[in-house]
Amino acid sequence: xxxxxxELVNYVYFDKQSLLVSACSIAFNPLFxxxxxxxxxxxxxxxxxxxxxSRVACYGLAATIFSxxxxxxxxxxxxxxxxxxxxxxxxxxxxxxxxxxxLAGNVLVVTSTWSLGITGTFLGDxxxxxxxxxxxxxxxxxxxxxxxxxxxxxxxxxxxxxxxxAGILLTVWVYIVYVIALRYEDPFTAxxxxxxxxxxxxxxxxx
Numbered sequence: 001x002x003x004x005x006x007e008l009v010n011y012v013y014f015d016k017q018s019l020l021v022s023a024c025s026i027a028f029n030p031l032f033x034x035x036x037x038x039x040x041x042x043x044x045x046x047x048x049x050x051x052x053x054s055r056v057a058c059y060g061l062a063a064t065i066f067s068x069x070x071x072x073x074x075x076x077x078x079x080x081x082x083x084x085x086x087x088x089x090x091x092x093x094x095x096x097x098x099x100x101x102x103l104a105g106n107v108l109v110v111t112s113t114w115s116l117g118i119t120g121t122f123l124g125d126x127x128x129x130x131x132x133x134x135x136x137x138x139x140x141x142x143x144x145x146x147x148x149x150x151x152x153x154x155x156x157x158x159x160x161x162x163x164x165x166a167g168i169l170l171t172v173w174v175y176i177v178y179v180i181a182l183r184y185e186d187p188f189t190a191x192x193x194x195x196x197x198x199x200x201x202x203x204x205x206x207x
Contacts, residue, residue, distance in 0.1 A: 008165035011086045019166060022079035025072045026174050030181040033065050033123060038188070041126040054127045055119075062122035080159060080167040089163035102157035108139045108150030115140065121147065125192050144186075148178040 013019070039045040046057035088094075113121045115137065119129040139146035155174050159167025 008086060008168065011084045011165040012169055013083055013166070016079070016082050018075070018079040018082050019170070022072075022075045022170055023173055025075045026170065027177050029065070029068050029072055030177060032068065033061070034181065034184060036061065037123040037126040040123075041192070047127065054129070058119050058122065058124050058127040058129065062118050065122055076155065076167070076170060077158070079170065080162060080164040083164050083166035085163035086165050087163075089160060089165070094160050094163065098157045098161035101153050101160070105150040105153030105157060108143070108146040108153070111139045112146040112150065125189055130193060130196055145178070145182055148182065152178060 036046065040047065040057070040061075044054075046061055047054045050057040050060055115135050116131075118124070119127070120131055120135075124130075139150075143149050152171065152174050155171040156168065159165075159171055
């Protein structure tokens with residue numbers, strides 16, 4: 001196994017600037033939306049910028065995150081295009097597996113967005129748009145973070161389809177970045193809902 005990994009690493013051109021740019025883009029996106037969303041929650045940063053409308057501000061952040069995602073994906077494709085392909089990855093079986101992986105990943109992303117809606121998907125909790133109940137149906141009965149893992153699967157699928165070890169390396173980086181992001185996001189979001197429940201309980205006592 002170690003020898004196979006070393007063999008793949010030999011097909012990665014670490015001196016290519018595009019590889020570093022892609023890695024930075026992957027790390028930047030969740031860092032950006034977490035910082036901005038927390039500033040919104042604490043200081044109403046975006047709501048104030050959008051004239052006091054939290055909903056317009058939330059949709060503005062959603063459009064920004066979506067656009068940054070497109071840029072990140074384009075940079076990723078440019079980066080792996082400048083990298084060599086490995087012969088062992090250039091087989092019909094690998095391409096077929098990549099196609100299945102890409103389809104499954106996009107199903108997770110699309111169904112997650114459909115279940116949560118725009119505000120639920122793009123950090124609406126930080127703007128005060130809280131869901132009445134936790135979504136437990138598909139795809140959330142498969143994974144707690146279908147948007148993140150579906151995206152990771154799509155990265156890996158692209159890397160495998162084009163037979164790029166550098167793409168696999170970047171996918172590992174995507175996974176690491178998302179794991180770190182979830183460790184910050186999940187407790188914070190849970191705290192937002194816990195505060196809502198405390199306020200509801202206090203309101204009932206007063207009544």
